Structure formats: C-alpha cells, structure tokens
Amino acid sequence: MSHNPLEVICIILSFCSLIVTIFCALVHIIVPKLRRNPGQLVLYNCIIQLVADVNWFWVSIDKNSYFNSLKPKCHILGGIVSACLLLQILYTLYLCIEILILVHKKIATPHTNRIRMYHLTTLIILSIVLGTEISRKEFGDNNQIFCFFEQLSLSEKMFFLVSGVSIIIIWVLSTIILKKLNKKVSNLTKRYLKVTILLTFLITLSALMGVIVMASPNSNIFKQLALFLACPTGLVVGLGRLWSKSLMRELKWKICKRRINLRNTYVISESLLEGSVIKFQEEPMCLAEYFESNNLKTLMKILTSLSLRFSSSQTNYEAYKKYKEYYFEEEDFFREISKINASNLEELYDPNLTVTEYNADIFVKIRESKSIFDSDLQGVFLNNENFVKMRKKRFLDGGKSGSLLFCTYNKKYIIKIITEDEAHVFLDILKIYSNRILNCPESKLVRIYGLFQIKPYKLYILLMENLFENSEKMTIFDLKGSRVNRKTLRGSGKNQSANTSVQKDEDFLNSGIQIAFDSEAEKIIQVLGEDFLLLRGMEMTDYSLIIGIDLSKLDNESARVSDGIVFGIIDFLQKYNIAKKSEKHFKSLFYKTNEISAADPEFYYRRIKEFLNKIFTR
Incomplete structure (x- = not known):
C-alpha cells in the first residue's frame, strides 16, 4: 500500500511518539522523585498516551486494515479511544491547575485531596459521556478516520463540548501562569508549563480539525491534518518532561550505580582556609581512621541537608498529615555548597536526597516558644566555622550509645543521630512532650527543635538546644x-x-x-x-x-x-x-x-x- 508524504510523516511521528512515551513512563518508574506532585499527573498522561499512540500508529500505517479488522469491535475500541482522548485533556487541565498552585503559592501545598478530587471529577465526566454512548449505542465508524463516536451523535457533541471547555480553561490558566513567572520559579515548574502549553497547542489544533471534519465529512485534508497533529503528542510530553541535563545525569546515576572504593574516603584537609576543605585519602586506612572518616562524611551530609531544608530559597516540599518531605533540585544543592570555602563537596550530591520533617507544625511552635524562627537557622549548619570544628574533630560525647553528636559553631544547637526505634518512640510521645514544655516553660526537659529523616541515607536526626553554651x-x-x-x-x-x-x-x-x-x-x-x-x-x-x-x-x-x-x-x-x-x-x-x-x-x-x-x- 502506497502512502503520501503526510501519511509517511504520521507513521514516523506516531512510532517515535510511542517509543518516547514508553521511555518516559519507565523513567518515572525508575526515578521516584519524578512522581512527586505534579509529576504523577505526567505519568498518568504517559500511560493514557500509550493507548493513543498505538491507535495513531495503526491508523497511519494502514487505515484499511484498521477498519476491516476492527469493524465488528469498533464500538469497543471507540469507547477506549474516546476515553483516552478525554482523559488526556482532563489530566492536562489538572496539571495546569497544579502548576498555577506552585507558581501562585510558591510551595507545593497539600495535594492528596486535590488528586482524589481530580480522579472523582474524571470518573463522573467519563461516566456521563460513556454512559450516554453505551446507552444510545453511538460508538463506531465515522468520518474521523478512526474508531470513535458515530458522526454528529449526542455523545460526539458532548465530547467536543467537554474538550472545548477544558481547552479554554487551560489557555486561560496558562496565560495567568505566564504573567506570574519570575526567577524564583523552579526550572522543573517551567518544564511542566512548557509540556502543558505544547501539548495543549497540539490538542487544540487537532480538536479544531476534528470539528471541521464533523461539519464537513468529505474534507480529507483536514482528516489528515487532525491525525498529523495528534501523532506527536507523546513526543511533546516525553521530550518536554525529560529534556534536562540534570535529569539525564540522574538517570545515568540511577542505572549505572557508582562503585564505592573504600580507599577513596573523605578526610578534612589541614588547609581549610586555603580553599581545600576536603581531599581524597588514597592510601589504605586502619579501621579507626575509616570510621572516623565515615563519621565526617555522615556529618557533612547532615549539615548539607539541614542547610538545604532551612535555605531561604527552599520552596519545594510535599505536605502530608504528619510530615513534610522536602526535595531539592541539583541547582539547589550546588547553590548551597557554593556559599562555603570548600572543594569536592559535589561528591556528596545524591539525586535522591530528600529531608522528611516530622510534625513540622509542632516543632515550629516549640522553636517559636524560644524565639527561634526558620530565618534564624539559615547559615547555621553549612559554614566554614562548622568545618573548622570538624577538622579539629570536635564532637560531643554520645554516651554509651555512641551516637554522633555535633554542636554548631554558635553553640546554640546540637545535632544528634538517633535510631529508627528512638524516632518512633519520640513520635509516640511527641504530643505529651510538646504540651509539657509549651505549657510549662520551666520544664527541664531538653528542647528538641526538630525530628528529621535524611534519605536515602536512612539517618534520623534530632535538632536540640544546647543546654551549656558556656561549657x-x-x-x-x-x-x-x-x-x-x-x-x-x-x-x-x-x-x-x-x-x-x-x-x-x-x-x-x-x-x-x-x-x-x-x-x-x-x-x-x-x-x-x-x-x-x-x-x-x-x-x-x-x-x-x-x-x-x-x-x-x-x-x-x-x-x-x-x-x-x-x-x-x-x-x-x-x-x-x-x-x-x-x-x-x-x-x-x-x-x-x-x-x-x-x-x-x-x-x-x-x-x-x-x-x-x-x-x-x-
């Protein structure tokens, strides 16, 4: 069967779109942080897009075979295809709403209930449209060159009505978002917006061609244009989401695991103020040296993580009922470490780094009861003074538990590593503990200003007051x-x-x-x-x-x-x-x-x- 140039382009675009969509879905599965809100909406779009891509590829390569083999079952495939097209538009709308929330409030506000509401709304809309189609038996062959609704049926009109309203809302929201964009908006959010605008642009044109075909059934050129505009939607979603150097490095890091050589372990340089804070120890170490070096490396991870958490520019977190999970872009990490006189700290970067802060609201009250605000903790952790203390190995006695304790340079705070069991115990008694120290300021229970978990290192950290500033x-x-x-x-x-x-x-x-x-x-x-x-x-x-x-x-x-x-x-x-x-x-x-x-x-x-x-x- 011969194909005209436009049909050949459609075949190539639909095949590439299918491959890129599969790759994009796999990357979202391999890299968990990509599924953070609103990343999960992109994943949903990829899954929906897979069905659409298979449909477009089959129609492009041989539409006669498509209809001849599927005609008895075209009503089934029509229901699936129409549902996927509607889902794609709706979840693009939801993605646009989430981007607006990110840009407008500058934080990732609690989203769990919103996602549930999106799913419920989608279910209701699909039930109405598909219920109408099934009850009126309006699936089947039509002039859209693929299995869809019957021509000029009520179901087709409902589909284009819902799609048209959704597309108009997306464009309105996108315009509002573009007006609110500034330098403080993360690159990730901008990439989401780019995906939304490009995808909506193609959907809009494709839907417009579909409306023209619905009004003029014999317009073959518009049928081909509608298919041409629908074929690359997977490419737009995949490339728009994944076209990032930092993401590619992270994916490479995830697939090709780094081999850790115990001979190459961190030690603190003696020439701290001469620009070389960290260097590699190339010679074999005794066991004591290894554990000492490992403690220093662990402490550097903790200080860097806490510094990122309390950074003035930190806006990315997901809020849940009992904890907040902060996550960081690569540029966040390198911006923080650039503030200190250090080298080789980039080796500490882990793309999966997240800081979980438990019961943040309670600890905010505890900190504020001692007139400590988040702004007071900026610059406390990652600075040259703390590195001087580390170089001189000034750690506190962790008692018989051997816990790593470190007092910050200003002598106001102590960082302590605790076990997972101790973390769970503290969460169990937190309400009673907080009520005691908030209602009785004279209480001698040491003030704990925060409980954190640093992933992927599985470190549980207490941030406490230092009782003895003049020790x-x-x-x-x-x-x-x-x-x-x-x-x-x-x-x-x-x-x-x-x-x-x-x-x-x-x-x-x-x-x-x-x-x-x-x-x-x-x-x-x-x-x-x-x-x-x-x-x-x-x-x-x-x-x-x-x-x-x-x-x-x-x-x-x-x-x-x-x-x-x-x-x-x-x-x-x-x-x-x-x-x-x-x-x-x-x-x-x-x-x-x-x-x-x-x-x-x-x-x-x-x-x-x-x-x-x-x-x-x-």
Whole structure:
C-alpha cells in the first residue's frame, strides 16, 4: 500500500511518539522523585498516551486494515479511544491547575485531596459521556478516520463540548501562569508549563480539525491534518518532561550505580582556609581512621541537608498529615555548597536526597516558644566555622550509645543521630512532650527543635538546644542514680578542671559538691519531680539528669554552690523494652539489682528522685 508524504510523516511521528512515551513512563518508574506532585499527573498522561499512540500508529500505517479488522469491535475500541482522548485533556487541565498552585503559592501545598478530587471529577465526566454512548449505542465508524463516536451523535457533541471547555480553561490558566513567572520559579515548574502549553497547542489544533471534519465529512485534508497533529503528542510530553541535563545525569546515576572504593574516603584537609576543605585519602586506612572518616562524611551530609531544608530559597516540599518531605533540585544543592570555602563537596550530591520533617507544625511552635524562627537557622549548619570544628574533630560525647553528636559553631544547637526505634518512640510521645514544655516553660526537659529523616541515607536526626553554651567554664555531670559503670576513667572531684569529659554519678558523689537548697532550688526540685513523673507515665527509663556547674562559683571550703548551675533532662527516648529487660537481668548476675542503670520505669523514677535529694544540702 502506497502512502503520501503526510501519511509517511504520521507513521514516523506516531512510532517515535510511542517509543518516547514508553521511555518516559519507565523513567518515572525508575526515578521516584519524578512522581512527586505534579509529576504523577505526567505519568498518568504517559500511560493514557500509550493507548493513543498505538491507535495513531495503526491508523497511519494502514487505515484499511484498521477498519476491516476492527469493524465488528469498533464500538469497543471507540469507547477506549474516546476515553483516552478525554482523559488526556482532563489530566492536562489538572496539571495546569497544579502548576498555577506552585507558581501562585510558591510551595507545593497539600495535594492528596486535590488528586482524589481530580480522579472523582474524571470518573463522573467519563461516566456521563460513556454512559450516554453505551446507552444510545453511538460508538463506531465515522468520518474521523478512526474508531470513535458515530458522526454528529449526542455523545460526539458532548465530547467536543467537554474538550472545548477544558481547552479554554487551560489557555486561560496558562496565560495567568505566564504573567506570574519570575526567577524564583523552579526550572522543573517551567518544564511542566512548557509540556502543558505544547501539548495543549497540539490538542487544540487537532480538536479544531476534528470539528471541521464533523461539519464537513468529505474534507480529507483536514482528516489528515487532525491525525498529523495528534501523532506527536507523546513526543511533546516525553521530550518536554525529560529534556534536562540534570535529569539525564540522574538517570545515568540511577542505572549505572557508582562503585564505592573504600580507599577513596573523605578526610578534612589541614588547609581549610586555603580553599581545600576536603581531599581524597588514597592510601589504605586502619579501621579507626575509616570510621572516623565515615563519621565526617555522615556529618557533612547532615549539615548539607539541614542547610538545604532551612535555605531561604527552599520552596519545594510535599505536605502530608504528619510530615513534610522536602526535595531539592541539583541547582539547589550546588547553590548551597557554593556559599562555603570548600572543594569536592559535589561528591556528596545524591539525586535522591530528600529531608522528611516530622510534625513540622509542632516543632515550629516549640522553636517559636524560644524565639527561634526558620530565618534564624539559615547559615547555621553549612559554614566554614562548622568545618573548622570538624577538622579539629570536635564532637560531643554520645554516651554509651555512641551516637554522633555535633554542636554548631554558635553553640546554640546540637545535632544528634538517633535510631529508627528512638524516632518512633519520640513520635509516640511527641504530643505529651510538646504540651509539657509549651505549657510549662520551666520544664527541664531538653528542647528538641526538630525530628528529621535524611534519605536515602536512612539517618534520623534530632535538632536540640544546647543546654551549656558556656561549657568551657563548666563541669558537666550526667546522673542516673545508678552506681554500676557510672564513673569516668579520669579523676573526679571539685578540683577537676572544667571542659573535661562529661562525668557521672560516682564522680559527683566523690567530688563532695553540694548544691545549696534555697527557694529557687525548691522550685527546680518540684519541676524536675514533675518531669520525672511524666516520663514514668510514658514508661521511659534510662534517661539522665544532666547538671552543669560553673566551678568558679564554687565555695572551695564548703564545696557548696548556689548559682551558675544548669539543669536538664536528656536521653528520654528509651522504653523499658525487651532489650532493657535483658540488660537488667544480665547485669544482675554481677551487680545489685537496685544499682543497675536499666530498670523498670517505676523503680527508675523513685531512684533518680532519691538521688536528686542527695545533691542538695540545706
């Protein structure tokens, strides 16, 4: 069968459109972040487009075979094709609405309910149009050169009415979006808009040709033009969505996994201010060096991620009921790291990087209760001062858990890595915890300003207040009321200089330090007692009363101190679970049960309250 030049072009366009559409759908499946709102609407369009592309390719290559083989079933295919064409127009409209929301509000507002509403609206419209077609038996051959509605049927008129109204709304919304475009709108949003406009342009012209054919059935040239304009719609969606260097790099990264060589591990350079913060260690490392280097690399990932989260330019997130998920474009990452005097930080880039912030609204209230706003956290994490601390390996003691703790350069915040179990425990008690510290500002429970998960590294992070901003002047004691393994290797006593490692119960008792009991101390004891009671009610155990004492305020003769003291309660995310019960039973083989740190919540509460009374003198 011979084809005229226009038919040959249609065959090529429809085949290319089919291939590109399949590729685009696969890329959306391979790269999860492409399905973030409104990316899932593009995926829906790709799936719909697959059916349309097969239809256009078959019609283009041999329309006689198409009709002869399908004539008995043309009413079935007509229903499928008409549904796909209508779905394509409707989901393009929904995509345009989502782009307008992104541009107008500059954030990805909660979209789950809107997506459900889109699906419901589509179902209703399809039910009306297809229900009319089925009930009136208006599917079949017509002058549109493919299986569709019967010529000039009610169903065909309804289809073009719905399509026409949708196309007009899309053009109106696109005009509004174009007027609101500015430099702050992300490149991704602009690509979505480009796809929408190009796709709508082709659909508009194709629908216009269809209306002309409906009015003039013998206009063969308009039939060919309608098919010509419909064939490349898949190309427009696929290329418009995927034509991005950063996306191609990400796809290459996803398909061709990087091989990690343990010999090439990050270390901090000694010439920080000379422009080389990070370099590669080419020689084999001992195990201690490897773990130290791994901690530095982990910390750099955390600092970079938190810096991106609180960046003034960060506007991309998806809001859900109990968490917000922030995601970042490649340009966001490189813009942040360009603010510091560093090199090779680009090696930390991961296209799948996301930061999940749990119960953001609650933590905003907690931060604001201490007059801390998001703007105050900009520049706190990723800066040269923090890298100096990292180079000097100034990490805090993470206790027996070995958790990575890092205090920011301004000494206001502590970053702590916790386990997934601890994160779940904290989420379970968050409501009670937040009510306590918001309703009782005097509470000594340490303020936690945020709980984050950094993906794909599966790191759970707490952002906390630093209780001891002047720690260099203080001796700090971590008290549990236990005497088993509660003594540091270093010496203890009132003559111990400040700023040494955190000391424990035995060190405090041996120091002879007594805190003067006065009206202020009485209030502190009462508040601490209430905090301990709250933790007992939540079935927590193994938490610590941490005390910082300014030794310059210590009376050397009596070893009493009345001011310059800071109290706090930390590490209260341990439930009395099987692990704690096993620890208690094992240690009870060697020590007295009442002296073991791990204990049931009731006993632990009584013991730490008794110990609290011992540290005060009347």
